[in-house]
Amino acid sequence: MNKIRCFIFLLILGCSVIYPLRKILFYEYPAVEPSLFLFHCGAFDPYIRGRYLALHPLPDSVELPQSENIPEAKYAVLAKDSEGYAVVKDIVAVPPSDGSVYLRIKYHGIYREWNKSKKKNCYRHHFSLPFTRYYLDARPSGTTQPVLKKKNTGCTLRIKIYSDGSYLADGITFDETIPK
Amino acid sequence: MKEHIKWLLKELPILETRNVIDSSSADALREYYREKEDSISAAKAMRVLLRTFGIAMFFAGIILLLSWKWDSFPRLVRVGITFIPLLAALFAGTPLLLKRGPSSAVYDEGTALLAALGVALPSGMIARIYNVDFSLLEYLRLTMLLGAPLIYLFRSSFLAGLYCFGFVLMCMNTDYHGPSLGTDSYMLLFYVLPALPFLLYHFRCHSTSLRTIFMRYIVFLLLVPLMFAFNRNSLYLPLFAGAGLMFVSGLLLNIQGIPMLRNPWLPSGYFFMTVLSALTAMKNNWFSVDFHLLAYGGSAAILLGLFYAIIAYCLYLDRKSAGWEKYTVLLFLCLPLTHYTRIAGSLFLVLSGVVLIVSALKRKDRIGFNAGVLQLLVIFFCRLFDSDLSLLFRAAAFLLAGILLIAGNSAVSRYFYRKALHE
Numbered sequence: 304m305n306k307i308r309c310f311i312f313l314l315i316l317g318c319s320v321i322y323p324l325r326k327i328l329f330y331e332y333p334a335v336e337p338s339l340f341l342f343h344c345g346a347f348d349p350y351i352r353g354r355y356l357a358l359h360p361l362p363d364s365v366e367l368p369q370s371e372n373i374p375e376a377k378y379a380v381l382a383k384d385s386e387g388y389a390v391v392k393d394i395v396a397v398p399p400s401d402g403s404v405y406l407r408i409k410y411h412g413i414y415r416e417w418n419k420s421k422k423k424n425c426y427r428h429h430f431s432l433p434f435t436r437y438y439l440d441a442r443p444s445g446t447t448q449p450v451l452k453k454k455n456t457g458c459t460l461r462i463k464i465y466s467d468g469s470y471l472a473d474g475i476t477f478d479e480t481i482p483k
Numbered sequence: 484m485k486e487h488i489k490w491l492l493k494e495l496p497i498l499e500t501r502n503v504i505d506s507s508s509a510d511a512l513r514e515y516y517r518e519k520e521d522s523i524s525a526a527k528a529m530r531v532l533l534r535t536f537g538i539a540m541f542f543a544g545i546i547l548l549l550s551w552k553w554d555s556f557p558r559l560v561r562v563g564i565t566f567i568p569l570l571a572a573l574f575a576g577t578p579l580l581l582k583r584g585p586s587s588a589v590y591d592e593g594t595a596l597l598a599a600l601g602v603a604l605p606s607g608m609i610a611r612i613y614n615v616d617f618s619l620l621e622y623l624r625l626t627m628l629l630g631a632p633l634i635y636l637f638r639s640s641f642l643a644g645l646y647c648f649g650f651v652l653m654c655m656n657t658d659y660h661g662p663s664l665g666t667d668s669y670m671l672l673f674y675v676l677p678a679l680p681f682l683l684y685h686f687r688c689h690s691t692s693l694r695t696i697f698m699r700y701i702v703f704l705l706l707v708p709l710m711f712a713f714n715r716n717s718l719y720l721p722l723f724a725g726a727g728l729m730f731v732s733g734l735l736l737n738i739q740g741i742p743m744l745r746n747p748w749l750p751s752g753y754f755f756m757t758v759l760s761a762l763t764a765m766k767n768n769w770f771s772v773d774f775h776l777l778a779y780g781g782s783a784a785i786l787l788g789l790f791y792a793i794i795a796y797c798l799y800l801d802r803k804s805a806g807w808e809k810y811t812v813l814l815f816l817c818l819p820l821t822h823y824t825r826i827a828g829s830l831f832l833v834l835s836g837v838v839l840i841v842s843a844l845k846r847k848d849r850i851g852f853n854a855g856v857l858q859l860l861v862i863f864f865c866r867l868f869d870s871d872l873s874l875l876f877r878a879a880a881f882l883l884a885g886i887l888l889i890a891g892n893s894a895v896s897r898y899f900y901r902k903a904l905h906e
Contacts, residue, residue, distance in 0.1 A: 305580060308636055309581050311632060312580055312598070315598075315602065315629055316572065316602070319569065319601065320569065322606050323605040323606050323608075326609050330613050433618075437614060470615065471614060473614075
């Protein structure tokens with residue numbers, strides 16, 4: 304009986320090693336090289352909560368022709384602009400099969416807005432991107448520390464997005480103003 | 484010392500039957516040593532608590548020491564550090580599990596905690612070190628699934644408590660969309676099951692040990708979120724069934740002579756039942772169940788089945804004890820099934836109050852008597868305070884009721900006191 308208990312214990316410990324090891328191997332030696340995207344972030348929480356920054360990554364909405372809510376939307380299909388910043392092309396329920404880069408999102412709903420240039424109603428779908436926090440080093444460097452205490456400051460996140468839609472936050476740079 | 488007291492308490496009936504001591508001396512000894520046993524338990528609890536704090540502070544110091552140089556470590560070293568508790572658990576846990584014979588409960592609990600830390604830390608820290616996608620819900624699912632067998636392997640009450648705490652976090656982070664309760668709610672039910680046998684075994688246990696008392700409190704952490712998490716989209720039945728379950732379980736422990744502080748189920752069950760029935764009595768259709776939605780939410784129906792089965796089992800176990808108050812639960816469970824909740828809720832409170840008073844008078848139980856009076860007062864207050872009757876009439880009724888209550892309460896207290904003195 305004791306041997307069985309011990310065997311189960313070792314099995315549990317073994318299983319608990321599998322997940323982190325798989326993650327490490329996946330991120331250190333990816334089968335397909337990840338794509339690097341830049342994301343603007345709105346004002347971050349200047350108070351470091353347990354050594355992470357609470358972020359508001361952008362874009363958080365996209366204009367689409369659909370005039371109805373898409374509650375089943377779970378993924379944002381991404382593209383890059385000329386500067387390497389991420390642009391959301393579409394939001395879909397299932398991951399795209401054409402090799403496009405995608406990210407898991409949380410869909411919030413649709414808002415109707417008046418488009419002045421087109422002189423017609425447009426439909427803006429709102430969502431939130433998953434990376435809402437960024438873990439800093441335990442002691443922020445001398446140059447970072449004053450920026451963290453400033454209000455009305457935005458930042459740019461460097462995100463590596465993998466072929467299965469998972470991501471890794473590769474770095475952060477602080478801007479002087481909040482992007483619109 | 485505690486073992487000696489236990490031995491003496493076991494010997495007393497034998498000494499009594501062989502006429503070594505008379506029954507009054509046996510009773511006096513029993514009372515004296517029970518009090519002593521309680522004080523020893525309290526002292527032991529305090530000692531364990533202080534030791535636990537000491538250990539926690541020691542480990543907090545180690546964490547701070549590591550944080551001091553954390554940034555200067557290369558990533559690989561940081562990853563390696565996260566596996567240290569796992570290795571420690573391996574070296575501490577394996578000999579403990581292979582050992583024959585009983586081991587110290589504190590050592591068991593400590594090793595279980597170390598093993599849980601070893602299981603939980605690497606996954607969480609990898610997400611932190613690499614800044615990767617890993618939500619709290621995913622983390623809880625992974626660690627609770629791996630941690631549940633450790634509760635049984637080390638028979639750890641503390642780990643069971645942590646599991647229940649994790650379950651509360653899981654309930655708070657679960658999303659519910661639309662009229663149907665989705666796969667997340669089935670997942671919640673699934674995560675109740677691993678810890679349930681351990682918790683229920685200790686809950687029903689007759690022992691007066693700290694572990695058993697701790698379990699009686701900790702099971703709340705599982706039950707209360709379940710009652711509220713599934714209480715969405717007009718599915719109020721889990722709320723009522725949970726309250727009924729608390730009351731019946733409390734009664735079951737009460738007939739075993741377990742005092743109130745060691746049996747939190749009776750007062751909380753009574754509280755939930757009184758508040759819920761008072762709320763239903765306020766307005767028609769409050770807390771009425773929409774059966775169409777109930778059919779939609781399959782996971783809520785499964786939960787209800789589970790609750791009702793446990794209530795039925797408790798009533799079956801309690802069948803031989805006197806008192807009708809346990810059967811009022813059945814009436815309470817019917818409250819949300821009607822649309823005329825105003826009448827049903829009022830009737831229930833009156834009936835339950837009267838039954839409690841009658842049973843308490845028979846048993847000469849002052850707390851039970853007051854509980855019954857309180858239920859009658861609640862319904863009196865709810866129905867009369869903002870009724871359509873004239874203000875003067877209501878004022879007179881409240882004044883009279885207040886005077887009667889104060890006078891009646893002191894008279895009843897004197898009655899119980901005289902009875903006790905006479906006996």
